Structure formats: structure tokens, C-alpha cells
Amino acid sequence: MEKTYYNAEDLKKFADIGDYQKEMADKFFDWYGEVFNDGALSGKEKGLIALAVAHVVQCPYCIDAYTTDCLRNGYSEQQMMEAVHVGAAIKGGAILAHSVQMMNKVKNLTL
């Protein structure tokens, strides 16, 4: 058993999730593949979105995978960092937007 919660080698075992529930795993991987095909957005554009989302959900496996994907597809370091900032801005904005709820509650509870 690994002594860390995250191990880069585990990414190679992703497909093994089917060992415990094959039908759902098959559906997930089919859908996953379909999502990243060229469509109204190109597969390249979707890779950059995935990089930003990977940071927001703080998935180290996804960050590794989509950093490689973005480099492969020719995105510059600046473009990749700007995408991460978009994710950070939405995450930060979401936190701050929730402060309205705090303000509402303060106003409700105080004289």
C-alpha cells in the first residue's frame, strides 16, 4: 500500500475502475472520449478548458494529463496560466458571491 494519498503511477490504473463496476465504467469512458472529440469546440480547445477545470477541482492526475495535452497541442505557457487564472477567478468569485448570503444573514440578525 502506498503511503501517500496521490501517486502518479495510479493514473495508469484509471481503467481498472471497471474491475468493480464494468458497465458503468464502460459508459463513463465512452462518454469521456466523446466529450473530447472535435465538435462545436475543437478537441484542442476542450483540452485547455479541462486544464482550468482540473485546477479548480484540484485533481493532480488531471493536471498532469492536461498539461501534457496542452503542450502537445501547442499552447504556450502564458495561455495555460491564463486558463488557470480563469478557473481561479471563477472559484474566487464564487466564494465572494456567497458573501452576499453572509451579508444578508448579518442584516437579518442584527439590529
Added chain:
Amino acid sequence: MVSDTDSQLKALDEITRISKQVPYFMDKLALSGINNFNPVGLEIFQVNFGKLCNQACKHCHVNAGPSHTEIMDRRTMEYCLEAVNKHNIPVVDITGGAPEMNPNFRWFVKECRKLDKRVIVRCNLTIFFSGDEYNDLPVFFAENRVEVVASLPFYSADRTDRVRGKGVFDASVRGLQMLNANGYGRNGTGLVLNLVYNPSGAFLSAPQKQLEEEFKRELYKGYGIVFNNLYTMTNMPVSRFLDYLMRSDNYVAYIENLVNAFNPVAAMGAMCLNMISVNWDGYLYDCDFNQMLDLKVSQNRNNHISNFDAEFILNRNVKVSQHCYGCTAGAGSSCGGSTA
């Protein structure tokens, strides 16, 4: 540094023991139903003029640089001319190092053209500015109808300079503009200018067509540059790039990526099945990468250009090792770009 051939071959052998995902290349071919990996023809005669170069790029599989003295002599070039003439080999592909730095370069190109051969020169572009004697190379190329294959790691300065050295991108842009000014890459001239892209690190290339469209758009928008085709090439795990992979702890993962992307169609289109590669000292190899690993076509007298035997070459067994996964990954990789 794993610069000597024995260390490199040992590392390429050991990977099969380190990773369960990496079988011997020959075994992978057999598992894919390819039991006959032998030449199908001899269309391309690639000549490596030596290790002398005005640059010392991080990914260079030739380990070339300005201090090297190993270059092809005129007698060896004469043997090459005899071989291509006698056996009607249509394409002469000249590489290095910077082949233009060989004092017999122009003579050899003219002799090939006299024989009506299609001549390809692999040019690093910055050579045009490495001395007065090289300034007129674009004119020389055009006069001799040479097909130019120019290296350009990327269409942005930062990524190109990181691989090839500071200022190389700007010089490359000026070089491409000089070639354009002499008709290269322009419709109706017949002067072919192709670019070569290789990833600037331990990752594989995006699809060739996608990158070609981006290179064309960005180079035209930024610098007014036009060209014919973009060839994507995989970084081969030999020489300096192998050393980089090992130092950066990317070696195992990189080879596994190549193996996972193995494409039997790309394997059947591998360049080694239709070419011969001559080293600066006249020894014969299946490809430029086998040169760097000193995997000669044979250990007998037929392994030298002075004893060139087309019948032997066409019936030889191609020498392979785990570096060959570089040419068979994804859409394939060759000196002419994708193969599948």
C-alpha cells in the same frame, strides 16, 4: 551523460526490464502481426555530412556542435555519387550537423543535380548568418532547385529559443524570409520549402495537419512567411534527448507513451524500409538514428559506401531497438513527417 553508444543501447535494452509496458520492439511488431520488417525499396539516399554545426541544440540526436571535426571527405562523397547514379536512387537527402559547413557541400549538390537527382537539404536556417560565405545559400539553393527542409521547433520565440538557443527564432524568421524572397514556398516557382517541427520536450506531437495550419497562420500573420508543408517529428530517445529524458526522470514514462501509441500502419510506413543512411565516415545504416547508436547495416564489408551493394541493401534485415518506437507512435514519424 549517456553519450556513448554502448550506454545508450544498454539504456534502451534495460527499459524492457524496468517497465512491464515496454516489450522489445521486434516482439511488439510480431504481436501486431508484422513478421517481416524488411526493406520495400530504396528511394532515399540520406547522407550525413557530419557533426559540425553552428548550433548545439538540446534535442539534437547527432550531438552536433561548432567544435566537432568529424565531416565527410570528398572521396566518400564520390562513392555516394557513384552509388546513387549506378542504382538509380532518385532522392538524395543531405543532413548533418549543418551540412552547408562542409567545404564540399556545394560541389556535391551540383553533382547530384547533374545526375538529375531530387536533392533535399536539411537546413537549420541560422547557418545563413554564421559567416559571409553562407549569406548567399538561399540563392544557391534556388539556382540548383534544392528542396529545403528547415527546422523550426515552434512558431513562437520563447519555445524555439529554449530548444535551440537565444536569438535563434529571430534568425530563423529572417532565414525563412530570405528563402521566400528567392521564391521558396511560393506558388508557381516549384521551389519547395518544408518545415520540421519537433516537440520541445518529453511529449508527443499534435497531429501534423493541425500544427501545419497553425504554423501557416501564425508565421504569415506575424512575419509574412509562407511554406509548403510542415513535417512533425517525434523526439527520438537517443543521444542528447535520451540524456535529457533520463536526467529529468521522464525516460520510462516517455517510452511507455511511445509504446502505448504504437501504430502498426506507421510501422509499415517507416522510413528505414525505403532508404539508406550514410554516415560522415562512409558507413551505412538503416537511418540517421541508427548512426548515432552505431547500429551498422551489417558487420561485413557491405557496411561501407566504398563497397555499396544495392542487392545486399535491399535484402538486409533492418536493425531495430526500443528507440524505434519513436517512429511508430501515433501517426508515425520520419524525415518526411507522419507516415500513417
